[in-house]
Amino acid sequence: MxxxxxxxxxxxxxxxxxxxxxxxxxxxxxxxxxxxxxxxxxxxxxxxxxxxxxxxxxxxxxxxxxxxxxxxxxxxHGRTDLLPAEPLARAQVEKWMDWQATELNNAWRYAFMALVRRSPAHADAAAVIASAAEWNRLMALLDAQLAGTSAYVCGDQFTLADVVLGLSLNRWLSTPIERPPLPALQTWSERLSTRPGYRQHGANGVP
Structure with a gap:
């Protein structure tokens, strides 16, 4: 196993x-x-x-x-719905996964460590503000992508991009920062919440 x-x-x-x-x-x-x-x-x-x-x-x-x-x-396990076999379609999914791991994670880290983890090493108020602003800017980019697909990150089908970015969405919604109104993210959040895996491991009260 x-x-x-x-x-x-x-x-x-x-x-x-x-x-x-x-x-x-x-x-x-x-x-x-x-x-x-x-x-x-x-x-x-x-x-x-x-x-x-x-x-x-x-x-x-x-x-x-x-x-x-x-x-x-x-x-x-042959889940080409989650990760397509066709090279370009797969690369589109991996592109957003890599963006989550690099750009998005680097943006939220300082604000999250300060406001949620209460880390003494992240006590610079100006750095918290800058981190939150960059986090919001990148989430607005994701909102624009979702507004274009009207469904999931890479189109009509749920993929691994929605898994990794769905968890990032949950963290963004759970951190006490001011957030701009991003309606496509709200709709996507509601769509993800119909999935048992997201309810158990994403929107489960843990940021």
């Missing part, structure tokens, strides 16, 4: 859990991270030298990086 190592409240672990829910894939979850088993041990670092979650163990091999894990699971 697939083994997932990671804390179930982690946004990156929840990407994998939601993907498993969409596939209908059974797994064993071992809690690793703050408050659980440590990730800095020699044993864990052999699995992921970065000391971060999630890590999966499948067919005796370890794999890390959450978006890569999601792509692997969709591909292995």
């Amino acid at each position: 697939l083994k997932i190592l990671g804390k179930s409240t982690s946004i990156n672990v929840r990407k994998v859990l939601w993907t498993c829910a969409e596939i209908g894939l059974p797994y064993e979850l071992e809690q690793y991270g703050s408050g659980f088993q440590p990730t800095g041990t020699a044993e864990f670092l052999r699995l992921n030298p970065n000391g971060m979650v999630p890590v999966i163990i499948d067919e005796g091999q370890a794999l890390w990086e959450s978006n890569t894990i999601c792509r692997y699971l969709a591909s292995k």
